[in-house]
Amino acid sequence: MMGMVNTVFLLNQATPDTSGYMIAGYIVIFSVMLLYLLSLFIRRRNLEKDYETLEEIEKMDAEKKAPAPPRPAESLQK
Template sequence: MFFQETTPDTSGYMIAGFVITFLILAVFVASIYIRNRNLKQDMDLLAELEQPAASEEKPKRKSPKPVTKKNRKK
């Protein structure tokens, strides 16, 4: 009598567990991808900042005009 009951159908719970597991794995993989992309961007930025700014020229200063009697302030 006791062993005549059928086994309960829990396949819905199994499918739900697999769906939740795959969703968590997808979020984890996406997180690793985004972190890797951000790391590469940071490394490129640091490498760019490390290089001397060869293309930038120092601003040229105007040479001061010689002071003559006409240009001298009183």
């Protein structure tokens, strides 16, 4: 079966038009690569957001634990 494909090509001596497959192949290559880059980017952004929130919480915790300096009461509430 595999040999047949070759033989047909040789008999015709004309290059078959396989451009559709080539285009499909390169679309796959670039879209998978872009998707991976996107996933890296999104994960990084989410982690950075988490990090900032956590740091803020830590800062507030530190303020809470410290001997309360005179400051507005609302800021201590959270």
